[in-house]
Amino acid sequence: MNRDRYDLPLTTTSGRAAAHYRDGVDCMLSAWHGAEDAFDRAIAEDPSFALAHIGRARLHQLNMEGGKARAMAAQARELAAGATPREKSHVEIMAAVIESKPKVAVTAAEAHLDEYPRDAQVLSILLGAFGLYAFSGRPDHDAAKLAICERHARHYGDDWWFVSYLGWSHTEAGNLSTGRALSERAMELRSANANAAHGLSHAMFEQGDMDAGRSFLSQWMPAHDRQSFLHGHLAWHVALTALDAGDLDGALAIYEQHIKPAGRPYPPLNIFTDGASLLWRLSLAGQTGLEPHWRDVAAYGEKYFPQAGAHFADVHFALATAMTGSDALNIRLAQLEARDADGKLMPGRAAIDLCRGIWAFAEGDNAGAIRLLEPALADLARIGGSHAQRELWEDTLIVAYLRAGQGDKAARCISARLDRRPSARDEAWSRQAERNQRN
Known part of the structure; x- marks a missing residue:
């Protein structure tokens, strides 16, 4: 049976369709150009391949092509009738996201991951600055992202995608040294990985290492x-x-x-x-x-x-x-x-x-x-x-x-930020606040 990169079964008899699907997923997980074409090729090789349809639907949604996204999600649901239970659940979760049912998607994704922890695409929709946790309205979403990554870490090991998001989750939760080290490790594992580059940029920003951030991106982005x-x-x-x-x-x-x-x-x-x-x-x-x-x-x-x-x-x-x-x-x-x-x-x-x-x-x-x-x-x-x-x-x-003219309040706010990280801009504002207080 054909399988994805995480060794999960794929309901398609076409090895070429499975290969194109794996390429599409890798492009999505690395935020790299080419996912649309890869999923389209997978569908051309096997028009009954449900996961290729839902992957393509998700891309339509991200591009705010709502009608196309919902139509492909509906088609994926029909095609998933002959797929494995894991694939059916995967399709339903992604369809819930596309149909603007975030609470349904979060609950279903968490349960799904308890049974299929290596379904990376399902895990990915919970994570990141624009993921389901971040947009849930809950104040502790940074901690929630780190918690679910740590819960399933043993299933991923040194996987380049997982290390990318584990690193960024640590960074957003305030564990800056750990987050930066993991993001750097993710870049070593796969340099063609915009999600890892993004996470590393955040770590450098949060540490106030602006020169390093600019140098890193200036060297890395030309290949992106x-x-x-x-x-x-x-x-x-x-x-x-x-x-x-x-x-x-x-x-x-x-x-x-x-x-x-x-x-x-x-x-x-x-x-x-x-x-x-x-x-x-x-x-x-x-x-x-x-x-x-x-x-x-x-x-x-x-x-x-x-x-x-x-x-x-x-x-x-x-x-x-x-x-x-x-x-x-x-x-x-x-x-x-x-x-x-x-x-x-x-x-x-x-x-x-x-x-x-x-x-x-x-x-x-x-x-x-x-x-x-x-x-x-x-x-x-x-x-x-x-x-x-x-x-x-x-x-x-x-x-x-x-x-x-409330320089005292500005100074307290700036001081708390400078304790967190150095910033030339905040230092300039701090001097302005001091002048404000004197005057």
């Missing part, structure tokens, strides 16, 4: 296909190192060359959140002339995220629409309030208060921004994403403190 869906986000990481060094023009050039929404081949959630967050950071740092970029990003957000519901997109929607003065933010806040009233807003009030705090800040109401952002930061983890992504709201609060 620009069609791969993490390429733009890795460029965003390079831009963060430029911002920390005070190179605003360099960071803006990276935005214009790699991130701004102009026919990029990356998932819309990456394009939108990376673009809005980098422009906001540039604005906080004093960069001017960003208005055309803000209009582009706001239009992109309204096109791909026209309704409230994807809460990580919603809080970034607030960044773009607050800066363009669009009425769309009023409409989005009303939608968020309605979802909160119905108990459907997973991060709860935190998402709403973050949006309102951003709006107040953009309007020059620093006292209002402080009033809204201070309590919301306690629940900041509930919006998902990574530490590096969520830091934007803390940055905004610090600048609001400084502009409101």
